[in-house]
Amino acid sequence: MPMVERKRNITVLTLVGIILLILFVGIPFYWVLNLSLTPEEEAYSPKLFPSNPTLSNYFDLFDPSKAAARATRFENFAGPVVNSSIVALSVTALSTFLGSLAAYNLARFNYKGKTYASLYILFAYVFPPFFLMIPLYILMNMLKLGDTLFGLMLAHLAYTLPFSTWILRGYFMGVPKDIEDSALVDGCSRFQMLWRIVFPISAPGLVTATIFSFTLSWDDLIFALVILSKAENYTLPLAIAFFMQGGEVYAWGELAAATILAAIPPVSLYLLIQKYVVSGLTGGAIKG
Amino acid sequence: MKLNKIADWLYILPALAVITFIFILPLCYTFWISFQEKVLGGSPKFIGLTNYYNILASGAFYTIIGNTLVYSFSAVFFKALIGLAIALLLNRKFPGRGILRAYSIIPWATPAFAVAFFFILLYDLKGLFNRILGFLGLPALRYLGPDLAMFSVIFVNVWRGWPFFFLGFLSGLQAIPQEIYESAEIDGASRFKKFVYITLPNLKTVFFTVCLLSLMWTMGDFTTIYLLTKGGPLDKTLTAPIASYLKAFATGANIPEAAALLILLLPIYVILIYLVMKYAYGRA
């Protein structure tokens, strides 16, 4: 009899729970979507449903002439998007590359001091990045990289690199050693083996690490705030923040549209890798 | 043979070098400048412990610590609660479960700055929440005013962060073999007993790992609070990251003093870092 009870999987409680979940997650998105579809004149006093739904907010973001009326709006939304993309992609490339080398090292090699190296990297993984805002700001200025995207990229590297390393270490450790050993016996060099065998098997892990690096960089506000000065260099979080905070009038329709657009890349990337999220972040401590 | 050993190190050397130059050395530099004082456009002067004294003498320091702890622990608590609830909910098999699982990840995948803007729009006097209150005939609330600011920012952090706990707990739940439950049922255990004596203990590892990591991240959360309240009306939501930023780059524009503030805050984080490292390294 207990078995039968088990099979009835959707109870009333479950249904209530599901509805609450849908509402909890969905309501904020609904509201912002609503605002983004409301014509700008009405956007500061929005209604519950967009009465004259329009996509104009989305298009206006890319229109420099619309920026004229708002002193702090970016000329063209594409600008910050490009800046963010450049930074995020380079950070991702570098940290995945260096991280995978380091992670493989930590996962497989055995040498004196390996524990220290591991702990060193773990420390950097766990340490909150905001501690670095002052010294990195000073460092970037010293290197004449202040207010450059390159400087920002280095700053991001400071915490995405340990991140990637730790995630990939977990993955590499999950690759069965036997395959590697037999490959070695067959005459592969270490690097060849990395390339031909380990990488393909841990492809999901690599993809995960890549996507995490990308979104970490995409999301970053604090280092962009500290390192960048001129509006042309602003990345997305910064551009939208100033758009919102400054100026003479608000532009909530456009703000809502900008926010939604800014959220699309990370969300879609995460949905791709949803299976691997948890195991990645915990370094394999918890299997996803 | 020697070459072997050196080559081993070469794999990890770049990563270590980057981390040293962009992470460790800057930290040491922070320590170094906290003992100095700098006038605009002038050269730094060594002033010993004055910065530290100034910070400790001001009441704000304790407010900062208090706010940071309240914010972090409350947020993690609620995130864990909601995460567990949803994990239990979605642990059973039913049609549409996969979609709901993907749906649940979305808040966490959304960038923190986007979530902050969402809630700025929601918390506004004419935003959705007040509209609903209006329907019910209740007066509008000032969510970002001095009384409610802390709750409001915690809510935003929780709204965004619970899926992390959800995913962790879900995988933890799915790792528990069915047989244990079945044999417990045969022994006549109630649902409650099953939960308390089987489910919870098996989630212990997950729980600690996820909680510690999340606590660490929440204590370092800058974006959410900065965009919503910038430290809050009357310092009500002034946490460590915000305070450091404001002191260094905004109101004070006093970088050495901000450096001292960071060093003073370090102990709280270090304890946590130690715990996390011990736990994470031990398990991984």
Next chain:
Amino acid sequence: MSQEPKKVDRRKFIYAGLGAVALIAIGAAAYIAMNPPVVTVTKPTTSVVTTTVPTTSVVTTTVPTTSVVTTTVPTTTSPTEKKLTVWARSAFVAANNDWIKKMCLEWAQKTGVKVDISFIPVGDYSAKLIAAIEAGTPPDLCIHGFNAISFAEQGLTVPLDDVLNELGKDDLHPFKLKQGTVNGRFYCLPDHFEIEYVLARKDLADEKGVKLPTSSLEELYQASKTLTDKNKNIWGIGWPLGKCYDAEGQFLWVWYNLGGKPFLSKSSAGVAIKDDKAFLDTVAYIRKFWDEGLTPPDSDGWTDASNNQNYIDGRIAMALNPPSIYYSLMTGKPDLAAKTVIMPAYPSTLDVGEESCYIFAKSKYIDEAKDLIVYLFKDKEEYRKGMCENGNYYSLPVFKSALETVSQQWQKGQAGLKAWLVNPVEVVASIKWDSYRVLPGLDECVGIWEDVEYGYILAEYMQRAIIGKEDPIKVREDFHNRVFELAKKRYG
């Protein structure tokens, strides 16, 4: 067995060296980046900027958008090429920004000196500028910039007496002359008058029988009370109480009008806040608005844009602000503009237009920078039209000759000045103080007062007293001590 390891070793060594190469690549890139190749708005070949003087519509320029990465262009400026880095504070009225940009590019074309100009938003300007100075990379020249007196006091900027003479010292309005003088020398050229007005809904005032203009603080309070209509969701006045310059400005307006004097002399001993009764009166006055609900309940979180936005949305009947709102109204909501009147903020209004042009001493191109400043203002008519009239006289010109023109325009009801109840030039003549530099009772500018405001220090204490409901006497004392510390560091 002994064969294999050797092969493996060498290959491994070579391939693993890739990692080291990556590190070297980073270093090399950093080294290359040491020649900051910032190439933004420079050669004006493509940018024939045709800014048409608009009447009501928004100016569109054809300057190529500069919003793309500037770091990938590996060109370096040759040693003989001169380049001026200009940081302009983004004005509230886009027309102003466009004019500044246009003039700079024109000058660049005429003289062959490159101009790299950036517009930085208000809330950020001060902090970024200070950060740049700290980093050793300040711009050459600031236009419409903040903290000018403060920098001058710290010896960071160069005197501009020669620029002043070239532009005609006698033509500069005496108040503006005062606003740019430190220790007897002229250090910065304020580039506009920005007068605090009260914008009011004439239709609502007529409906409720409120007489405009209000001529005293008490009348303003009464008018706000009468105009507050909770049923229609209209509040009498928008009183910003958030951490913004509007909030600070409004506080100071009340404080000075009530006889407040923050300083008795420009020294730490001269800080007179803790004995200043007017401070307490000010707190009491503003609290009335907050406690009695005469201002929207979210005004404690307002930014500089909120006042305007609320007025445009019809939520507040009056707003104390420079008429930048009016410009937005004219372009966006002309019917609301028709119902709006602009009246001076009696008893005595403030100038909040201290934004100035100044040159950093560390600049390598001081003469060129001076030349640019002269070029911007030399043609007074061009300046008046481009900077002031274009923005519907949100800004007023600083030169007496130009002000005369404005006066005549008002008398003829031209240039959108119909909504001004009083001749703006007369109002200018009555200005005694500004919020940042020219303080009651003092003959010279006080630089640290700029720091107190730009750093939102005043806002902090104001919020504590008015919203936090702390004991105003304690707050006053704390504020006094804070200013005292700053004065001690600067003046001894």
